[in-house]
Amino acid sequence: MFTSSEENYLKAIYHLGITSNKGVSTNAIAKRLRTKASSVTDMVKKLADKNVLVYRKYQGVSLTKEGNKTAANIIRKHRLWEVFLVEKLNFNWDEVHDVAEQLEHIKSPKLINELDALLGFPKYDPHGDPIPDNEGNLDQIEKSLLATLTINEFGICVGVHDSSSTFLQFLDKQKIALGQEITVIEKEDFDGSMTIKINNKKISISNKIANNLYIQKVQNGQ
Amino acid sequence: MFTSSEENYLKAIYHLGITSNKGVSTNAIAKRLRTKASSVTDMVKKLADKNVLVYRKYQGVSLTKEGNKTAANIIRKHRLWEVFLVEKLNFNWDEVHDVAEQLEHIKSPKLINELDALLGFPKYDPHGDPIPDNEGNLDQIEKSLLATLTINEFGICVGVHDSSSTFLQFLDKQKIALGQEITVIEKEDFDGSMTIKINNKKISISNKIANNLYIQKVQNGQ
DNA sequence: AAATATTTTTAGTCTTGTCTAAAAATAAAT
DNA sequence: ATTTATTTTTAGACAAGACTAAAAATATTT
Ligand SMILES: [Mn+2]
Ligand SMILES: [Mn+2]
Ligand SMILES: [Mn+2]
Ligand SMILES: [Mn+2]
Numbered sequence: 001m002f003t004s005s006e007e008n009y010l011k012a013i014y015h016l017g018i019t020s021n022k023g024v025s026t027n028a029i030a031k032r033l034r035t036k037a038s039s040v041t042d043m044v045k046k047l048a049d050k051n052v053l054v055y056r057k058y059q060g061v062s063l064t065k066e067g068n069k070t071a072a073n074i075i076r077k078h079r080l081w082e083v084f085l086v087e088k089l090n091f092n093w094d095e096v097h098d099v100a101e102q103l104e105h106i107k108s109p110k111l112i113n114e115l116d117a118l119l120g121f122p123k124y125d126p127h128g129d130p131i132p133d134n135e136g137n138l139d140q141i142e143k144s145l146l147a148t149l150t151i152n153e154f155g156i157c158v159g160v161h162d163s164s165s166t167f168l169q170f171l172d173k174q175k176i177a178l179g180q181e182i183t184v185i186e187k188e189d190f191d192g193s194m195t196i197k198i199n200n201k202k203i204s205i206s207n208k209i210a211n212n213l214y215i216q217k218v219q220n221g222q
Numbered sequence: 223m224f225t226s227s228e229e230n231y232l233k234a235i236y237h238l239g240i241t242s243n244k245g246v247s248t249n250a251i252a253k254r255l256r257t258k259a260s261s262v263t264d265m266v267k268k269l270a271d272k273n274v275l276v277y278r279k280y281q282g283v284s285l286t287k288e289g290n291k292t293a294a295n296i297i298r299k300h301r302l303w304e305v306f307l308v309e310k311l312n313f314n315w316d317e318v319h320d321v322a323e324q325l326e327h328i329k330s331p332k333l334i335n336e337l338d339a340l341l342g343f344p345k346y347d348p349h350g351d352p353i354p355d356n357e358g359n360l361d362q363i364e365k366s367l368l369a370t371l372t373i374n375e376f377g378i379c380v381g382v383h384d385s386s387s388t389f390l391q392f393l394d395k396q397k398i399a400l401g402q403e404i405t406v407i408e409k410e411d412f413d414g415s416m417t418i419k420i421n422n423k424k425i426s427i428s429n430k431i432a433n434n435l436y437i438q439k440v441q442n443g444q
Numbered sequence: 445a446a447a448t449a450t451t452t453t454t455a456g457t458c459t460t461g462t463c464t465a466a467a468a469a470t471a472a473a474t
Numbered sequence: 475a476t477t478t479a480t481t482t483t484t485a486g487a488c489a490a491g492a493c494t495a496a497a498a499a500t501a502t503t504t
Contacts, residue, residue, distance in 0.1 A: 260492090
């Protein structure tokens, strides 16, 4: 079907296409895949021939319906494997990404369906990212960056924006994990840092941290 | 470290080297990997440069200590994944090989060690083949081809020589599985077929079948 | 031992995916 | 509206891994 390299391009374009409604630029793809723009142009032509994306010279690319589904399926595999590594193989959430990058390219529909079942059909991966279903649909929950909350607002920590291992290890050190309740106590105008209550303790976090934590606001406020 | 292609060559040479004490021939490798002799020559030179095998023109190749260990490690991964697929993901023993061929190339020491633990440190794969330990050692049990047993000899079915899906599916149909006791009732000189007792039933099997089933003879005969 | 057959190697080509350097198109600045 | 800067594409090259066809070495027959 598709080579690992082709799959990586599709995945990159999928992720970059979520934000922008315009075509995804050659340079953006090159940057994300740590490759050169010229390589991207070559590959993009090949993928256009395979009808998974449309490409207009100098105008960037966008995935077709089929390309979108293919990309979502790779992401589905990536995230399911991440759940497996954490839930079954005692990996920490900062250790899973690189291995999942390899496992996502394994070809076997039965494998991934059975894995899904073994894990109890999880809806989110260890970083709080939604797992697409077999059709490529994923349910988007209402979540906000912690930095956007105002004083006294609170909610559940449901995801990370940056999932680099340095950030995740930092969160481990601060005992911040998904599922925990976070309340905004104070916000500093000067540097955007805030004091939050978590685990019944007050801690201070920088603006950069607050901009990388997703919170699901609690509706029926107490 | 090694590419998937290099790993497949090492594995092939390992398997072919077990029987012969001489160098493994270019043609034998080509046949096993369904490639051409000229391709083998190229690759074999590259692997010799990497010190995993010794190559003398026209004399075939043999693995070095390091090559042997590398090959055994790939086989360890292959067989552990096969156990995983059968034990955890409801695969039948005739469905696992092709997926394991892909999974064996995933690079992550932690992954394979944790998988080993999850499975309870199995010693044999679903086809009765031994799983090498981390050092590449594997315990060889005493086993004989069913065809070599004489009348009234009996033992436990512990492995298959041919693990093609057609053969495995045939065994399923005949309700022959690993772990079952088999007793030789009768042998026909004419075609080498035999009548055996299994599951308290007598069935007749051809010489070809008997030459592909491994039996561990029971010592303390009853 | 010479002739024939088989195996193995060499030489040259191809595809995939990458790269650099230069040319062309588009965007931003004056 | 030009000029300048940035982005994108083209052209040409390279490494990995495979292939075909031909040459060379080894094995087998006669
Ligand atoms: Mn990931
Ligand atoms: Mn993730
Ligand atoms: Mn196998
Ligand atoms: Mn096996």
